[in-house]
Every structure is written in C-alpha cells, then in structure tokens.
Amino acid sequence: MSLLQVKNLIVEFPGRHGTLRALDDISFEIAPGEILGVVGESGAGKSLTGAAIIGLLEPPGRIGGGQILLEGERIDGLPYERMRHIRGRKIGAIFQDPLTSLNPLYTVGQQLTETILAHMPLSAKQARERRFPCCKIPAYPQPNNAWALPHQFSGGMRQRVVIALALAAEPKLIVADEPTTALDVSIQAQIITLLKSVCKQHGAAVMLITHDMGVIAETCDRVAVMYAGRVAEIGPVHEVINHPSHPYRGPDGRDSRHYPGPRAPESD
Ligand SMILES: Nc1ncnc2c1ncn2[C@@H]1O[C@H](COP(=O)(O)OP(=O)(O)O)[C@@H](O)[C@H]1O
C-alpha cells in the first residue's frame, strides 16, 4: 500500500477578483521508503503541494478539492492540533532556511529533546539518551555541541540539526522543500547525501522538492515534474530524464530541463 496518496488535490486562493486555482488536480503516490523528487520551475506549485501535505498552507490558501491520505487515512482538513501531532510524529518537514525550524533561544540539544518528548512516550532522561543516536549523523554536531545555540552553527550544520529534528520521532515521511538552496554550494551535495542516507537508514520516505535535476538524478527513485500547478509527468528518474514526454523548451528553443531555479524578481 502507498504511504502517501495525493488524489486530485486542488489548492486555491480566494481573492477579490475571483479564486485563483494554484494547484489543479494534483495526483501522485509515495511508497514506504521511496524518495520522490519534485521538480519544476519557480511558481509551478511545488511548495504549495508540500505545504498542503504537511497541513501548513497559509491562509487564504486552502484545499479546494481532492484528498490527501497517509497510510490510508485522510489527513487533509484535520483540526490543527491533530495535524500538529501528525507533523513530527508521522511527517517530518525540512525547509530551505534551517532557521525557520529552529528556536534561536534554545540549545540544539534542548530542541531535539523537546521534539522527541513531544512525540514519543518517553521520560526526559530517555529522550536525552535517544537524542544521541540522532546526533550520530555523520558530521552532525558532537554530543557536546548539543549545548550550542543555533546561531553558533554554520548554515550546513544547522540544516543537519534540522534533519535530525525532522527524523527525531522516526516519521514515515519527510517533506523537504529545497533543503539546500540556501546553503553554500560546496556543502549542498553533502547535505543531500546525508538526507538520503539517514532516511534510508530510518526507512523514511522522502518527498524532495528541488529545482536541481542533478540532485534528482542522484538521489531519487521517481520524479514528478510540475508545471503551472499540475503534475506534467511522473515516473522513474531514468525514464523521465532520458525520455521526456513533456519537454519544456526555453525561449531559445532548447530543452530547459535544467531548471534555472527561482527567477529573480521581475522589475517593472
Ligand atoms: N500567498 C499566495 N497568494 C496567491 N497566490 C499564491 C500564493 N502563494 C502561492 N501562490 C500561487 O501558487 C503558485 C505556486 O507557488 P509555489 O508552490 O510557491 O511554487 P514553487 O514552490 O514551485 O516555486 C504561484 O505561482 C502563485 O501563483
């Protein structure tokens, strides 16, 4: 059975001049332990898809139709508290900027302990002991660094902490939205490799949103290509890369499968 099923998902933004349909009939599945890449140019709807799954669509954005099922149970439209519990316990989230996931006032060790305590029936002592296996992520801050505050780490180290936090309660699914885009190019590959290896170790499935086809090719089992709020194509990575049924031609007529990443804001 699929771990995650997204069926005919519609996300819309009601506005004064009518309703904007930002995601239009999105359907895909993720199997347990599978890494699904999601690519597409800026504005294609990748982040909204991730946000809908983890229940963090920002109002006025809302689910206008369809279903999201985790282990066969609907998780769209759950009350906030229920969804907050699922987020963390069953779904871990990793965002582009690690600081959005970290509290600047608490040590990374405290945050790991808190996260574990929030989701698992353990004593504080057990949680502290448990957090060290999380810290065994290669090059993750050593246990003595658990007393450091987030700002004392580099961006790459912070994202390692966030990966440890996301996995702390052993969720079945990780949703990672451009997890390395904000990081130094020299450590992007390390973080992706780390994410892949720890998720495989923990048996967690991953929805990896990125605009980097190179990352997809090296990391993912299957890939969904999004375009204008729809899934244009989905399949095994080698098939989609080698036999694109939905080629995107750039203005110069070339196949622009190497998505350029977020566009610079347009000036007017
Ligand atoms: N707060 C918002 N209000 C109105 N429309 C939005 C909002 N956020 C996103 N959208 C619409 O949804 C589209 C997809 O956004 P997003 O999922 O962030 O794209 P991606 O992550 O692929 O770059 C945008 O192009 C925009 O049209």
Ligand SMILES: [Mg+2]
């Ligand atoms: Mg995005």
